[in-house]
Amino acid sequence: MTDLFQYVPGNSPLHRMNPVTKIALTLSVCVAAFLTDNLFVLLALILFDLMIGVAAGAFRKALAIFRGLFKVSLFLFVLQALFVRRGNRLLWIVTDEGLSTAAGVVLRLLAVCLPLALVLTVTRVSDIAGALVQVLHVPYAYAFTLTTAIRFIPQFMEEMSGIMEAQTARGVEFDTKNIFKKLGLILPLCVPLLISSIRRTGATATAAEVRGFNLRTRASGYKKYGFGLVDLAAVLISAALITGAALIP
Amino acid sequence: MIEVQSLTFRYEVSERDALRDVNLTVPDGAFLGIIGPAGAGKTTLLHCMSGIIPHAFPGDFYGAVRVGGLDTADNRLTDLSRLVGTVFQDVDSQIISSVVEDEILYGLENFGVPHEEIGDRLTAALEQVGISSLRERTIASLSGGQRQKVAIASLVALRPQILVLDEPTGELDPFSSRQIFTLLRTLNREHGMTVVVVEQKIMLLSEFADRLAVLNDGEIVKEGPVRGVLSDIPLLERIGVNCPRAALFSSLLAEKTGTEVPVCVSAEEAVEAARRVMG
Amino acid sequence: MIRAENVSYSYPGNAQTVAGLSFHIEKGEFAAILGENGAGKTTTVKLIDGLLKPTEGKMTVNGLDTAKSRVSERAAQVGFLFQNPDRQICRNTVREEIAFGLRAVWGRREEDKIRTRTDELLERFGFTGDEDPFALSRGQRQQVALASTLAPSPAVLILDEPTTGLDYRECTRIMDFIRQLNEEEGTTVVMVCHDMEVVLDYARRALVMAGGRLLADGPVREIFRDEALMKKASLLPPQIIRIAGELGEGFREADDAETLSSLVAAKAERRRGA
Known part of the structure; x- marks a missing residue:
């Protein structure tokens, strides 16, 4: 799980694409997913996501992300299916509209999460920061905050799994199958997790400062982030996704 | 050169002095090891040498610390950082990139190294630290020892006069620990960097450092050439600092034979000393 | 007490981390697992604790198959002290x-x-x-x-680099306590430790690992005196053992500074007398 959000080196068109374009493409998928209510369009978006995964050479990772989202999706699906009361009753309190709303929520979730995770797989965090600063003129402090947060995700997850392992070893039932019970056990552990994270953030800030964080300007970046044909293609695809989602009823 | 003069420091939140009247001079080109029990003030002293104290941690600061002639209290942390490179205790919180070369680029970019020079500086730093082959690797795929080297390379690239490190081998196995110290020795001897290391692994430290400073309860209780410091075994025992077994052996041997036996820091030296005693 | 029969483990999607481990640790033993980083030491102790289940082979602790019982159920019998108390x-x-x-x-x-x-x-x-x-x-x-960790009086205590980040005095205090527990209450101790001096001072048996396999298993001193083995496992024996080994016949048995210096002093004395 901890490597889900981590950069995987490669030389695919997606790796070479300008980071800003990648972010734009990701956001387009999100916008498209929220514009449409058509389940088939959502399915098409997911298919598109998977194709991107293949193009990035990360198909197996894309599947792993799906698997990771499966439990949450299932939970959401059941919740939606039970609570939407409109439409015709099919079985007990489950209605046809409930089912389609539930399917919509889950498909949307999948369609949106996948590209977000994939962007991090094909882009180095320093390139995200660099391009945001250079191309979009985002102040460096904001870009740094964003990338530090991204860098923290795997560390945070590693710490969490370490804590859960240590607690399991002392008899706390983290190996229970009951997800609610597990949640109840996890909550008290957020305190040590928070403390270690805060300690870490402080150290990161100081470490960045002694390496000239305050001196950084828009001109500091060594790498230049240009736009090429891949980027043009991505922009066209983005436009097509949004238009398609908006037009198809 | 680092000059610490009558330095007393107390953290803002604390009720007792972390350092008390510390006087210490680290000459250019020295390899100084700082030892002492937990809570003695080792990390605090290191932070004072790099200017992180008083700039990043507030507190009561008395006395003076001068690094390369600059008074740390009167100069910005960023300016001090050009002279002193700091490797923090927790390397993972220090590394901000996902790929090795980006990590080394970071400081070079920030300190405004001309872009036409950056490529060469990057390559040179990787070579000096011996990690050229790791250039394109992701940080996540590296071992603890390799990450430590990346952190060191990211500072070496900035060509500081002084390198200060806080327990750089804390999480490493004996083999990688030795590699890190060998690297520090190379940087010290061949590239003329002054090295200051806080370390619990006294055996390793005694073998590689040329001076030791012993801290106890915020005060320097002994400072000098390694062998001189290690000859005072009762002091080290009293404050709860380990001492290399070879040094213990040589002092016991001197005591039992009533002859002069040089203080030994490595097994090889001890063997030689024992053979000489036995004729 | 702890019985590993041809145990292998691979993390999902990776090559095998440990392979073909077979050993048997009796009640009341104090064993150390040695090897460089990546040799599979932590994986091995997690297998003993049942935090990981063997992908092949069988691990039993106190007669219970770790694959068939939950860790949290066995916590009363097996205690695990991690490197990071936090x-x-x-x-x-x-x-x-x-x-x-x-x-x-x-x-x-x-x-x-x-x-x-x-x-x-x-x-x-x-x-x-x-x-x-x-x-x-x-x-x-x-x-x-x-x-x-000790509160439920576990019969087996596993330590994964328990002295990392501690100073000498703290390290001695923790280790003395564990020794006392081992000697007085018969607690079986299995320890992963990088500090060879600590291993020499406290453990009685050593299992040496390299590349996920068990290279050797025997009394600590014998293991440390086997130079070829130490080299193969990228380990450096404790200083006194190295000095004694180098001095050769008549000194090799010494394993602490006190004994070794006495032996050397005695020989010097005899020389002078002759």
């Missing part, structure tokens, strides 16, 4: 911290028993019970973690 500590006072682990193992209905046992441990470790664990030093936090 992953273990999650309560606001030392007393609560110790009681927390006991409650997880014994259940909430045993409050009286839990209180008695907690008091006993607080006294033994010299805590009042009201300390805030997060305000203590690293060494003291490691002691809190050890106290709560």
Whole structure:
């Protein structure tokens, strides 16, 4: 799980694409997913996501992300299916509209999460920061905050799994199958997790400062982030996704 | 050169002095090891040498610390950082990139190294630290020892006069620990960097450092050439600092034979000393 | 007590991390697992604890197959002290911290028993019970973690680099305590440790690993004296063992500075007399 959000080196068109374009493409998928209510369009978006995964050479990772989202999706699906009361009753309190709303929520979730995770797989965090600063003129402090947060995700997850392992070893039932019970056990552990994270953030800030964080300007970046044909293609695809989602009823 | 003069420091939140009247001079080109029990003030002293104290941690600061002639209290942390490179205790919180070369680029970019020079500086730093082959690797795929080297390379690239490190081998196995110290020795001897290391692994430290400073309860209780410091075994025992077994052996041997036996820091030296005693 | 039969383990999607491990650790032993980083030491102790289940082979602890029982169920029998106490500590006072682990193992209905046992441990470790664990030093936090690991009186105690980040005095205190437990209560101890001096001083048996396999298994001193083996496992034996080995016949048996210096002094004396 901890490597889900981590950069995987490669030389695919997606790796070479300008980071800003990648972010734009990701956001387009999100916008498209929220514009449409058509389940088939959502399915098409997911298919598109998977194709991107293949193009990035990360198909197996894309599947792993799906698997990771499966439990949450299932939970959401059941919740939606039970609570939407409109439409015709099919079985007990489950209605046809409930089912389609539930399917919509889950498909949307999948369609949106996948590209977000994939962007991090094909882009180095320093390139995200660099391009945001250079191309979009985002102040460096904001870009740094964003990338530090991204860098923290795997560390945070590693710490969490370490804590859960240590607690399991002392008899706390983290190996229970009951997800609610597990949640109840996890909550008290957020305190040590928070403390270690805060300690870490402080150290990161100081470490960045002694390496000239305050001196950084828009001109500091060594790498230049240009736009090429891949980027043009991505922009066209983005436009097509949004238009398609908006037009198809 | 680092000059610490009558330095007393107390953290803002604390009720007792972390350092008390510390006087210490680290000459250019020295390899100084700082030892002492937990809570003695080792990390605090290191932070004072790099200017992180008083700039990043507030507190009561008395006395003076001068690094390369600059008074740390009167100069910005960023300016001090050009002279002193700091490797923090927790390397993972220090590394901000996902790929090795980006990590080394970071400081070079920030300190405004001309872009036409950056490529060469990057390559040179990787070579000096011996990690050229790791250039394109992701940080996540590296071992603890390799990450430590990346952190060191990211500072070496900035060509500081002084390198200060806080327990750089804390999480490493004996083999990688030795590699890190060998690297520090190379940087010290061949590239003329002054090295200051806080370390619990006294055996390793005694073998590689040329001076030791012993801290106890915020005060320097002994400072000098390694062998001189290690000859005072009762002091080290009293404050709860380990001492290399070879040094213990040589002092016991001197005591039992009533002859002069040089203080030994490595097994090889001890063997030689024992053979000489036995004729 | 601990029996590994041809145990292999691979993390999902990776090559095998440990392969073909077979060993047998009896009740009351004090064993150290040695090897460089990546040799598979931590994986091995996690297999013993059941935090990982063998992908092949069988691991039994106290007669229980680790693959067929839950870790949390076996926590009463096997205690695991981690390198980083901060992953273990999650309560606001030392007393609560110790009681927390006991409650997880014994259940909430045993409050009286839990209180008695907690008091006993607080006294033994010299805590009042009201300390805030997060305000203590690293060494003291490691002691809190050890106290709560020992609280249910496990028959097996696993230590994964218990002395990392501790100073000499803290390290000695923790290790002396564990030795006492091993000698007086017969607790079986399995320890992963990078500090060869600590291994020499405390462990009696050593299992040497390299590349996920068991290279050797025997009494600590014999293992350390086997130069070829040490080299193969990228390990450096303790200084005194190296000095004694180098001095050769008549000195090789010495394993502490006191004995070795006496032997050398005696020989020098004989020389002078002759």
